[in-house]
Amino acid sequence: MSFLWPWALLGLLALPLLVWGYLRALPRPARTAALHPDLALLAQASRRPRPLRRHLPALLYLGALTLALLALARPTAPLPLPDNRTAVMLVIDVSRSMEAEDIAPSRFVAAQEAARNFVKSLPEGARVGLASFAGYAVLNTPPTARHERVLAAIDGLGLARRTAIGDGLLEGLNALPERGPDAPAAGGERPQAAIVLLSDGRNNSGSEPLDAAARARQLAVKVYTVGLGTENGDPGGVPWGGFLGGFDAETLRQIATTTGGRYFEARSADQLSSIYRSLGRSLGWTVQPREVSGLLAALAGLLLLASLAVSELLVRRIL
Structure with missing residues (x-):
C-alpha cells in the first residue's frame, strides 16, 4: 500500500497523546482515607472488578x-481488474488418444469440462478463442467477448488421428490480435495475449513445436502448457496415432519456458479443472493501483x- 498524500500520516503522531490523555482522565484511588459505618459493604464494593469492556x-x-x-x-492498493484488451486462446489436443479412459470418464470429456470452467472463470468482456489440433489444426472460433460462442465450440469438438502440437500452437498464435503470419516479430505496442495449450501425446505431424514457441516469444505471447494423462501414459489399448508413451512433458515444458509461461501436469479430471480455473482467474485480469x-x-x-x-x-x- 502507498499513499498519495503521505504528509497526512503525520496526524498519527497525535494518537499517543490522546491515549495518554485518556489514561490520565481515568478515576484514580483517593489520597485520603474516610471512615465508613458498614465495613462489610465497603469490602464488598472494593472487591467488585472493573471489567475491561x-x-x-x-x-x-x-x-x-x-x-x-x-x-x-x-x-492506494494493487487491485485485480478485468482487462478487456487481453486475448486468450485455448488450444486443445483432439487426437484419438483423447478417448483413453485412464482419466474418467475420458481424457476428452475431462478436457472439455476443464475448458468450460476456464471460460466461465474469465471476467465478463474478456476475449477468448478456441483452436484444436490432431494431424492438422483448426480455428474453431477467434477471440471474442461472447463467451457463449466459445462454450458452443467446445461442445462441438470432435476427434481425429495424429498429433500436430506445433501446428496447433501456430493456429492459436495466428488468431490472436496483431499476431498473424504477417505481423512483425518486434516493434509497436500490441495488446497482451496468452495461449493455454493442452496435449496428451507427442508431436508426430506438422510444424516443429519449439519453432512455434520461438515465434510466440518473438510476438510476446506467453504459452501455458498442460500435459494430460496418468503417470504411465497408458492410453487403455488405443492403437492409433502412434501414441504409446504418454504426453511429451519435456517439449511442453520447453514451450512454456521459451515463452515465459508455465507448465502443468494433470493426472486427474479434478486436477485438470483446478489448473484451468486457476489460469482463468489470472489471465484476463490486470493488477492496477487504485485509491x-x-x-x-x-x-x-x-x-x-x-x-x-x-x-x-x-x-x-x-x-
Whole structure:
C-alpha cells in the first residue's frame, strides 16, 4: 500500500497523546482515607472488578480515528481488474488418444469440462478463442467477448488421428490480435495475449513445436502448457496415432519456458479443472493501483458507530 498524500500520516503522531490523555482522565484511588459505618459493604464494593469492556468504546474510537487519518492520506492498493484488451486462446489436443479412459470418464470429456470452467472463470468482456489440433489444426472460433460462442465450440469438438502440437500452437498464435503470419516479430505496442495449450501425446505431424514457441516469444505471447494423462501414459489399448508413451512433458515444458509461461501436469479430471480455473482467474485480469480512501473511511465510520453503540449498551450498565 502507498499513499498519495503521505504528509497526512503525520496526524498519527497525535494518537499517543490522546491515549495518554485518556489514561490520565481515568478515576484514580483517593489520597485520603474516610471512615465508613458498614465495613462489610465497603469490602464488598472494593472487591467488585472493573471489567475491561468499559474501555472498549475508547479502543473502537481510537481505531476509527486511525482509519480516518489513513484515509485522509489517500492510500492506494494493487487491485485485480478485468482487462478487456487481453486475448486468450485455448488450444486443445483432439487426437484419438483423447478417448483413453485412464482419466474418467475420458481424457476428452475431462478436457472439455476443464475448458468450460476456464471460460466461465474469465471476467465478463474478456476475449477468448478456441483452436484444436490432431494431424492438422483448426480455428474453431477467434477471440471474442461472447463467451457463449466459445462454450458452443467446445461442445462441438470432435476427434481425429495424429498429433500436430506445433501446428496447433501456430493456429492459436495466428488468431490472436496483431499476431498473424504477417505481423512483425518486434516493434509497436500490441495488446497482451496468452495461449493455454493442452496435449496428451507427442508431436508426430506438422510444424516443429519449439519453432512455434520461438515465434510466440518473438510476438510476446506467453504459452501455458498442460500435459494430460496418468503417470504411465497408458492410453487403455488405443492403437492409433502412434501414441504409446504418454504426453511429451519435456517439449511442453520447453514451450512454456521459451515463452515465459508455465507448465502443468494433470493426472486427474479434478486436477485438470483446478489448473484451468486457476489460469482463468489470472489471465484476463490486470493488477492496477487504485485509491481505497473510501473503503477506509467507511470502515472508520463503522467503528465510530460501534463505539457509540457499545458505550450506550454496555458501559452505562457497568457504571
